[in-house]
Amino acid sequence: xxxxxxxxxxxxxxxxxxxxxxxxxxxxxxxxxxxxxxxxxxxxxxxxxxxxxxxxxxxxxxxxxxxxxxxxxxxxxxxxxxxxxxxxxxxxxxxxxxxxxxxxxxxxxxxxxxxxxxxxxxxxxxxxxxxxxxxxxxxxxxxxxxxxxxxxxxxxxxxxxxxxxxxxxxxxxxxxxxxxxxxxxxxxxxxxxxxxxxxxxxxxxxxxxxxxxxxxxxxxxxxxxxxxxxxxxxxxxxxxxxxxxxxxxxxxxxxxx
DNA sequence: ATGGTAGGAAGCCTA
Numbered sequence: 001x002x003x004x005x006x007x008x009x010x011x012x013x014x015x016x017x018x019x020x021x022x023x024x025x026x027x028x029x030x031x032x033x034x035x036x037x038x039x040x041x042x043x044x045x046x047x048x049x050x051x052x053x054x055x056x057x058x059x060x061x062x063x064x065x066x067x068x069x070x071x072x073x074x075x076x077x078x079x080x081x082x083x084x085x086x087x088x089x090x091x092x093x094x095x096x097x098x099x100x101x102x103x104x105x106x107x108x109x110x111x112x113x114x115x116x117x118x119x120x121x122x123x124x125x126x127x128x129x130x131x132x133x134x135x136x137x138x139x140x141x142x143x144x145x146x147x148x149x150x151x152x153x154x155x156x157x158x159x160x161x162x163x164x165x166x167x168x169x170x171x172x173x174x175x176x177x178x179x180x181x182x183x184x185x186x187x188x189x190x191x192x193x194x195x196x197x198x199x200x201x202x203x204x205x206x207x208x209x210x211x212x213x214x215x216x217x218x219x220x221x222x223x224x225x226x227x228x229x230x231x232x233x234x235x236x237x238x239x240x241x242x243x244x245x246x247x248x249x250x251x252x253x254x255x256x257x
Numbered sequence: 258a259t260g261g262t263a264g265g266a267a268g269c270c271t272a
């Protein structure tokens with residue numbers, strides 16, 4: 001079972017890239033972030049024609065998450081539990097082929113002296129709490145998405161320059177570690193412990209050409225999922241295309257059980 | 258070199 005996460009930065013602009021990529025890779029499940037689309041405006045047909053089921057939590061202009069799956073999708077949550085009044089479309093969770101798949105778009109949090117950063121940290125606290133609840137079920141769980149956190153200095157091209165950024169801030173990293181310490185495994189790091197690799201390159205200042213990137217898109221696995229991990233990758237192909245997203249897909253493969 | 262680019266919406270905000 002091949003599962004990917006990809007922040008597409010507008011599904012309307014990127015649908016052709018997405019169609020091409022899933023054809024090329026035969027991905028079974030794709031977690032999507034930054035759709036920037038309402039559910040009604042989502043271009044379903046080209047993906048349904050390829051045999052994908054689609055579950056969406058869309059929103060106009062900003063955010064928006066969704067799941068594509070060759071298997072049936074049983075939606076469990078359409079918002080991250082723990083807040084009554086979170087208006088931002090950043091979370092969808094479903095059971096797919098007996099795996100609990102959680103698609104998240106964690107708040108960016110910049111600038112750090114604003115309410116955006118406190119919102120990010122509070123959102124991470126809710127995520128940790130929910131991840132603990134899920135952990136206790138002892139199911140295969142995949143927490144995947146745009147975490148907007150570089151876990152360590154190995155995951156950013158300029159650690160000193162980003163030291164005060166919300167993506168590398170000690171408070172963001174501490175919460176990311178707490179999430180892992182619940183018992184989740186970073187799929188990429190599990191198989192590539194020493195590897196510099198990025199999943200995001202800013203559009204500005206020629207970052208892509210200079211390989212000035214950050215690794216902020218992650219797949220975190222519960223023990224029951226991690227035990228089935230056979231392969232993981234960051235596919236830089238889509239980032240090099242014409243009019244790309246600023247993120248590229250991260251994927252993993254779980255052995256069928 | 259304190260900018261730069263991209264997307265969506267409306268004449269700025271988010272990333």
